[in-house]
Structure formats: C-alpha cells, structure tokens
Amino acid sequence: MKRRSFLKGTLATGATAVAVNAGLLTPSTVLADWNSKAFKAKKIDDAIASMFGSSSTSNSGDIILKAPSIAENGAVTPVTVDVSKMSGVESIAIFASKNPLPLVCEYSFAGPAIGYVSARIKMGETQNVMAIVKAGGKLLKTEQEVKVTIGGCGG
Amino acid sequence: MSIKIRMRGKTKGGIADIKALIKHPMESGVRVDKKTGKPFPAKFIDTVEVTVNGKKAVDAQWSGAVSANPYMGIRIKAEKGDEININLSDNTGDKGSKKIKLK
Numbered sequence A: 001m002k003r004r005s006f007l008k009g010t011l012a013t014g015a016t017a018v019a020v021n022a023g024l025l026t027p028s029t030v031l032a033d034w035n036s037k038a039f040k041a042k043k044i045d046d047a048i049a050s051m052f053g054s055s056s057t058s059n060s061g062d063i064i065l066k067a068p069s070i071a072e073n074g075a076v077t078p079v080t081v082d083v084s085k086m087s088g089v090e091s092i093a094i095f096a097s098k099n100p101l102p103l104v105c106e107y108s109f110a111g112p113a114i115g116y117v118s119a120r121i122k123m124g125e126t127q128n129v130m131a132i133v134k135a136g137g138k139l140l141k142t143e144q145e146v147k148v149t150i151g152g153c154g155g
Numbered sequence B: 001m002s003i004k005i006r007m008r009g010k011t012k013g014g015i016a017d018i019k020a021l022i023k024h025p026m027e028s029g030v031r032v033d034k035k036t037g038k039p040f041p042a043k044f045i046d047t048v049e050v051t052v053n054g055k056k057a058v059d060a061q062w063s064g065a066v067s068a069n070p071y072m073g074i075r076i077k078a079e080k081g082d083e084i085n086i087n088l089s090d091n092t093g094d095k096g097s098k099k100i101k102l103k
Helices: A002-021 A036-040 A044-052
Strands: A064-066 A077-082 A089-096 A103-109 A113-121 A127-135 A138-148 B004-012 B015-023 B045-052 B055-062 B071-077 B083-090 B095-101
Touching (some): A036 A044, A044 A103, A044 A127, A113 A127, B004 B083, B004 B095, B055 B071
Antiparallel strands (some): A089 A127, A103 B055, B004 B015, B045 B083
C-alpha cells in the first residue's frame, strides 16, 4: 500500500515537472503568490501589517458585515462582507481574532469586480469576526462577535 | 488530482451574482490526530482566481481556516453570455478550474 502511494506520488510530481519543462503550463495559469508571512502570523496586527503593509486601521460604519450572532457549528460560520456601495475598493480580508492563525481569507479586486464577498469560515471559540477593507489606500475595519456553541442547542 | 468545482452565475441589472462550491477537505495543519498525537498534514486551497472574458476580476488567498468544502460568493459587473473562469490550487499543488457562461 505504501509502495503504491509512493509510486503514485513520484509519478504525479514527475508529470508536473515535465509539463512545466515542455511549456504546457503557461505563466497565465500560474496563480498569484500566497502571502505566507501574513497567513502564518499569530497576532492579528502582524497579519494585517504583512498583508497590507500597515496595521493602522480606522473603524467604519459603511462596511456591511453579516455574520450570525450565535453559530451552532463553529466549523461552518457563514460570513458576508458587502461594500458594494463604496468606491475604490481594492481588497477585503476576513480575520477571526482568536483563531490560532487569525487571517482567514483575502480577496483582491480588479476591473469589473464589486466589493462583495460571501464565505464560510472555521471558528474555534466565541470571538470577533473582523473585516478589513482597503479602499482608496485606507484600511477600514468593522467587527462583530460570534458566539460559538460547540455541540450546544444554539439557544 | 483535480479539484471538483460547481459554479453558477446569474446576471441582473448588469451585475452577476456568482456562487461556487468546491469539494475540498481544507485541512488546516493545526488539527491533531488523537491516536498518534501528530497533526494532520495541511491540505487547503490557498489561491483562487476569477476572470471575466479572460480579464482578471478577483484574486483570493485562503488559509486553512476556510471551512471544508468551501463556498465562495462574489459579484462582478458582467452581462449575459460573458464567460466566467475560475482557477484554483491548493498547497500541495492540486489544481481545479471551471468555466461557465453567465445566464
């Protein structure tokens, strides 16, 4: 069994290497770099700084952050960030303040995209969900507490 | 192995509502196997790219804290018949892509 999976693994990596060498994978199919420094940061401020280059944020009432006040299952917490009425939105990032690695996801927009994101995230315990929006070079922030009841009735 | 994606898009008043469901375990690398005491190896989608008629619209970066079988909802200015393309890859190099025409 082990031998089989090992062979499979080597074959698969071999095939990708060949594809790259043969120029089958054109640069356009290679996706943007993953910001490992921001995603591995254990403190929320460090994560913001590595992602956006600055950790100074200001609270904004214009960000519509939709998250449940009580999440029965923290592993699937629906979160929606809507800034479609705001102009010059460059990116939206979602943070879970008490997760071991706070940065959950980051979306950057170009051309025809509208500042709207809906996602489902994992939350280990009761904590704040934070949305950071970069618009017109400024970092705007809003947050909301989500109570996580593990195996509870959700009451 | 390619990653399975289901995607739908509908336009209304020049704005397309695009919803994608992706089949993926999204193992964060933090969760510990109680039997062995070792963490499960990380396997999660880290980069996602959405294009409209070949032009880049949304670039996303994810961590392992995005739920298993991720859902992504985005909105793009687009018309009926426009081609939406999604490309994604995970930290182990698995890739997935899907192309749809807007309804």
